[in-house]
Amino acid sequence: xxKLLSILWPSFLVAGIAEGLFFTxxxxxxxxxxxxxxxxxxxxxxxxxxxxxxxxxxxxxxxTWYLLRSAAEVNRRVGAVH
Amino acid sequence: xxATPPQxxxxxxxxxxxxxxxxxxxxPRAVTGTFAQWRWSMAWLTQVLYYGLCWLPWNGRQAVxxxxxxxxxxxxxxxxxxxxxxxxxxxxxxxxxxLFLFTAVGGRLWCGYACxxxxxxxxxxxxxxxxxxxxxxxxxxxxAVMSRRKFFLRVAKHGAWGLLALWTGFxxxxxxxxxxxxxTSAWSFSLGPWEAFWIFFxxxxxxxxxxxxxxxxxxxxxxxxxxxxxxxxPDTLTVTYDVTRGEPRGARKKGIDYRAAGLxxxxxxxxxxxxxxxxxxxxxxxxxxxxxxxxxxxxxxxVMEKMGYPKGLIRYSTERAIESHWGWKEIIAxxxxxxxxxxxxxxxxxxxxxxxxxxxxxxxxxxxIRDRAILAREVEGGLMENVYRLHVMNVSEAAHRYAVSVSGxxxxxxxxxxIVEVPPAVDKVFTIQVRVPPDNGKKGANVxxxxxxxxxxxxxxxxxxxxxxxP
Numbered sequence: 108x109x110k111l112l113s114i115l116w117p118s119f120l121v122a123g124i125a126e127g128l129f130f131t132x133x134x135x136x137x138x139x140x141x142x143x144x145x146x147x148x149x150x151x152x153x154x155x156x157x158x159x160x161x162x163x164x165x166x167x168x169x170x171t172w173y174l175l176r177s178a179a180e181v182n183r184r185v186g187a188v189h
Numbered sequence: 190x191x192a193t194p195p196q197x198x199x200x201x202x203x204x205x206x207x208x209x210x211x212x213x214x215x216x217p218r219a220v221t222g223t224f225a226q227w228r229w230s231m232a233w234l235t236q237v238l239y240y241g242l243c244w245l246p247w248n249g250r251q252a253v254x255x256x257x258x259x260x261x262x263x264x265x266x267x268x269x270x271x272x273x274x275x276x277x278x279x280x281x282x283x284x285x286x287x288l289f290l291f292t293a294v295g296g297r298l299w300c301g302y303a304c305x306x307x308x309x310x311x312x313x314x315x316x317x318x319x320x321x322x323x324x325x326x327x328x329x330x331x332x333a334v335m336s337r338r339k340f341f342l343r344v345a346k347h348g349a350w351g352l353l354a355l356w357t358g359f360x361x362x363x364x365x366x367x368x369x370x371x372x373t374s375a376w377s378f379s380l381g382p383w384e385a386f387w388i389f390f391x392x393x394x395x396x397x398x399x400x401x402x403x404x405x406x407x408x409x410x411x412x413x414x415x416x417x418x419x420x421x422x423p424d425t426l427t428v429t430y431d432v433t434r435g436e437p438r439g440a441r442k443k444g445i446d447y448r449a450a451g452l453x454x455x456x457x458x459x460x461x462x463x464x465x466x467x468x469x470x471x472x473x474x475x476x477x478x479x480x481x482x483x484x485x486x487x488x489x490x491x492v493m494e495k496m497g498y499p500k501g502l503i504r505y506s507t508e509r510a511i512e513s514h515w516g517w518k519e520i521i522a523x524x525x526x527x528x529x530x531x532x533x534x535x536x537x538x539x540x541x542x543x544x545x546x547x548x549x550x551x552x553x554x555x556x557x558i559r560d561r562a563i564l565a566r567e568v569e570g571g572l573m574e575n576v577y578r579l580h581v582m583n584v585s586e587a588a589h590r591y592a593v594s595v596s597g598x599x600x601x602x603x604x605x606x607x608i609v610e611v612p613p614a615v616d617k618v619f620t621i622q623v624r625v626p627p628d629n630g631k632k633g634a635n636v637x638x639x640x641x642x643x644x645x646x647x648x649x650x651x652x653x654x655x656x657x658x659x660p
Contacts, residue, residue: 109409115228130643134260149258153228154383 114172118164125160126153213329214331215404215468217314218324218460222487231302231309240356243363248586250367257365261614268584268614271552279543286539288413292420294524296505297481300414306406307480309357309399310466313350320346324463342545350400351392353439358392383450404467408478418477423508424523429473430461430503431511438472443496454502458492458531461485461503552585555641555651560620565658572624575657579619581641583611589642593621597637598657599629608644623657628660 135152138145143153245252247265254263262269262277269276291298300307311622321327333339363371363385374380380388389481398406407414421427435455441447447454455472462470464484467477471485489503510520560576568574583589590610595603604622611617623637634656 112410120412126425131271131277134271148381148383150381150383153257154386 110172114165114168118161118168121164122157122160125164126157129160130156203319213468215466216327216463217466217468217484218463218488219318220464220484220487222490223481223594224487226486227441228302228307228311228482232308235303235305235308236312240360243360243368251369253364254367255365256367256485263614266586268586270554270580270582272585273550276543276547279539279546281618283536283539283543286532286536289420290529290536292417293422293425293532296421296425296621297479299416300407300417301481301483304480306398306411307466307482309395310403312353313399313403314354314466316349317346320349324573347400347494349397352395354392354394355388357395358385358390359393362387376512386403396512404478404480405478407467413637414477414480422526424520424526425503426507426520427475428471428479428486428503429475429506429508429511430479430505431501432472432474433470433511433514454493454498456492456496460488475508499586535639549586551649551651552583553589553591553641553643553649553651554580554582554584554616555639555653556580556582557639558654559655559658565660567627568622568624571627573627573659574622574624577621577623577639577655579609579621579639579641580616581611581614581619582608583613586613589649590643592640592644593619594642595621595623595637596640598635600626601637601657609641625657625659627659630657632659634658 123135130153135137135145135149135156138152216299243251247263250263252263252265256263260271262273264656277331279313288299294446310490312442317327321330326441330339330342336419359371359375365387366384371380371384374384402410433455434453436453437451438455438457439451439452441452442459461472462468462485464487465471466476466482466484469478471479483505485504486501486503490500491503493500506521507523509515509517509523513519556579558578559578560578563576565573579593580590581593590608593603593607595601602624604624606619606621609617609619621639635658637655639651639655641651641653
């Protein structure tokens with residue numbers, strides 16, 4: 108649980124900042140998705156945008172957490188050290 | 190940094206151990222007193238503002254509305270557009286500097302009295318206390334096996350928490366989408382999917398943070414709690430236990446000469462620990478878990494009063510004051526120190542710049558975009574024509590009429606509206622055809638200017654650059 112929170116929480120904070128910056132500078136109605144103008148309402152674009160930012164940031168936190176595992180932990184998983 | 194010896198990561202025992210301590214549930218005991226009153230006053234003030242402000246009307250609209258769908262922020266008489274992002278940035282800088290200043294002078298005043306996490310935890314705790322009883326009753330109830338009574342108490346508590354959380358979520362969304370419309374659509378079950386999502390999202394987090402996570406948010410999740418220490422110095426006011434007066438602590442009978450018995454003023458009743466919302470012992474000194482709520486001061490003062498000792502064994506004081514046995518006079522004399530003066534000077538400079546910027550903000554914005562679909566084309570009379578989209582943003586709260594003119598090349602003229610009318614707080618787009626005799630400019634891009642002037646006030650004018658293409 109604590110691991111999950113340590114991934115989801117920092118990414119939530121950073122996603123909030125990213126969302127604010129991105130959509131202050133860019134009007135969602137001027138975005139293109141796969142070559143088509145985005146036809147979603149602004150509310151929907153903001154919301155989906157936030158969730159995407161959160162997911163991306165969480166992916167980064169996940170990699171950090173994965174690489175932070177100690178040698179002992181990694182060895183134990185692969186069964187090299189008994 | 191000092192060199193650290195290499196860690197023995199090979200030890201299997203090391204690999205098996207979890208480095209996280211087991212979380213003990215904190216049952217804060219209710220407390221009354223001066224600082225509790227201050228905390229409740231701040232809770233009332235912030236929450237009346239939060240729940241109430243979104244319902245306040247202004248000029249036939251919501252007074253404070255961050256209208257995301259329209260990309261316009263309304264704050265009473267002011268309307269902010271995405272182009273005004275600088276004001277938002279400066280406002281954030283002002284908030285940050287205020288926080289630095291308050292922290293340098295008074296420690297964690299924000300955490301103790303105004304932070305939503307503290308305020309909602311306080312409110313949720315109050316509900317819990319009204320339904321389940323105070324500290325000991327709650328501990329007993331938690332330990333008891335499930336019974337009819339426990340079940341009903343639990344349902345009542347979580348129900349009340351849930352309703353408040355939902356209302357908080359609804360209010361939150363009401364700042365981003367007009368709350369009256371939101372209210373009507375909520376009752377007719379026609380909320381937009383995203384509005385509903387964010388109400389439950391924010392409400393759910395309020396319930397989780399204030400009801401369940403509480404002090405863990407401050408201890409493990411709050412970035413401010415981690416770095417507030419760098420703003421502290423030996424003259425910062427913090428909730429402090431007077432060690433020299435209190436130690437050696439110990440139980441004693443009332444009325445005995447405890448000093449003769451070798452005891453200090455602390456009766457070791459542990460009230461300060463019981464009332465602490467983060468479950469720490471302030472007698473161990475300043476800790477980052479201390480949110481500066483001063484509940485322990487109120488608790489301790491009551492005990493001191495009962496014992497007939499002077500109050501203030503735990504009090505707001507500074508590191509230096511405790512060391513040198515200073516009173517309030519000396520503490521106040523040390524408020525104006527270089528750090529505080531520097532923070533104040535920067536803060537005032539930014540506030541003045543902000544207010545000046547707001548006051549002199551032109552209530553008109555103009556944006557010229559050349560129509561990319563049509564390059565230069567020849568029209569009747571042999572003139573060359575470029576087409577522009579003229580965005581006229583009326584940032585004021587009254588409708589305005591503007592005169593539009595174009596200059597920059599000999600013989601330049603425009604087709605389309607010379608006088609345009611724009612309703613209040615609206616960005617209106619006009620299509621303008623600009624015509625120039627073909628030999629009056631160089632081949633390629635020529636600089637031209639659009640002038641938009643208010644008919645009511647000629648100081649409200651914008652001179653905007655654009656390019657005119659000649660083949």
